[in-house]
Amino acid sequence: MSVEPGDSGLPLFDAHCHLYDANLLPVLDWDSNQSGLPLIGAHVINGTHPDDWGLIADYPGLGESRPLRAFGVHPWRVDDLPDNWEQQLHQYLSKGAVSVGEIGLDNWITPRDESLQREVFMRQMVIAVELGLPPSIHCVRAYGALLDCLRSGPVPKGGFLAHGFGGSKEVLFEFLDMGGYFSFSSYGSHPGRKRIRDAVRAxxxxxxxxxTDAPDMVPPEDVCQFPLISQSGERLHHPAELLTAYQRVAEWKGMKVDELAQQIEENFRRLFGHLESF
Ligand SMILES: [Zn+2]
Known part of the structure; x- marks a missing residue:
């Protein structure tokens, strides 16, 4: 049996989450002395709109974990942006952010303005290249359009993160050639999400x-080790399920958890760690 991270002292790294979320904050009680909680080295906390950038800038961190900050406009939030959003984004990113996120394209949400999503995405990719920061990219049912954008526009030299990747293996290989990294959570444990598990293997x-994408993308109840319910009764993704994600991904990949944990830390530092050490 492999040594589990946390038990062996290996820290875990969460490449994408939203820990400032208003549903999560009132119900999340994180006491580092509580047994069973994993040791987390760093979280990359992503924004969705100028409305939440101030919350991220002020977020104090969770336990021992280092809060690393990303600011960006999510494709669901492109239609009510203030005129000076790019200027604000520049200012927030210039204060030690490690990524431009969460940005992307989404052809699932209705109603939507696809050309506005694309325009806001491309403008943020230009900013990411200018500042030398990797973008954290959301994509749902829009992989063709995203490939077009990545082929026609600038992509940061250090690469980009396809967060919560749910595309085909063919798309995965195309993104790899463009410098893509891929992050996965235990959401891929849902029986109908075989494509996610195939992507992990590939x-x-x-x-x-x-x-984790916490508090979103909740894994199935039978794999959850840290069940969490919001004040309005919805299931939330607990940030400690990061441990579950490491365990599931190691299983899908046929690796030992501690071997995976060492590799993930190396990848995480390569993608996000060029600006500062953590
Ligand atoms: Zn997200």
Missing amino acids: CPVDRLLIE
Whole structure:
């Protein structure tokens, strides 16, 4: 049996989450002395709109974990942006952010303005290149359009993160050639999400990252080790399920958890760690 991270002292790294979320904060009680909680080295906390960038800038961190900050406009939030959003984004990113996120394209949400999503995405990719920061990219049912954008526009030299990747293996290979990294959570344990598990298996280990997207993308109840319910009764993704994600991804990949944990830390530092040490 492999040594579990946390028990062996290996820290875990969450490549994408939203820990400032208003549903999560009132119900999340994180006491580092509580047994069973994993040791988390760092979280990359992503924004969705200028409305939440201030919350991220002020977020104090969770336990021993280092809060690393990403600011960006999510494709669901492109239609009510203030005129100076790019200027604000520049200012927030310039204060030690490690990523531009969460940005992307989404052809699932209705109603939507696809050309506006694309325009806001491309403008943020230009900013990411200018500042030398990797973007954290959301994509749902829009992989063709995203490939077009990545082929026609600038992509940061250090690469980009396809967060919560749910595309085909063919798309995965195209993204790899463009410098893509891929992050996965235990959401892929849902029986109908075989494509996610196939993508994990196809992803080279040096481009693999792990995330929770907490409090969203809740894994199935039978794999949850840290069940969490919001004040309004919805199931939330507990940030400690990062441990579950490491365990599931290791299983899908046929690796030992501690071997995976070492590789993930290396990948995480390569993608996000060029600005500062953590
Ligand atoms: Zn997200």
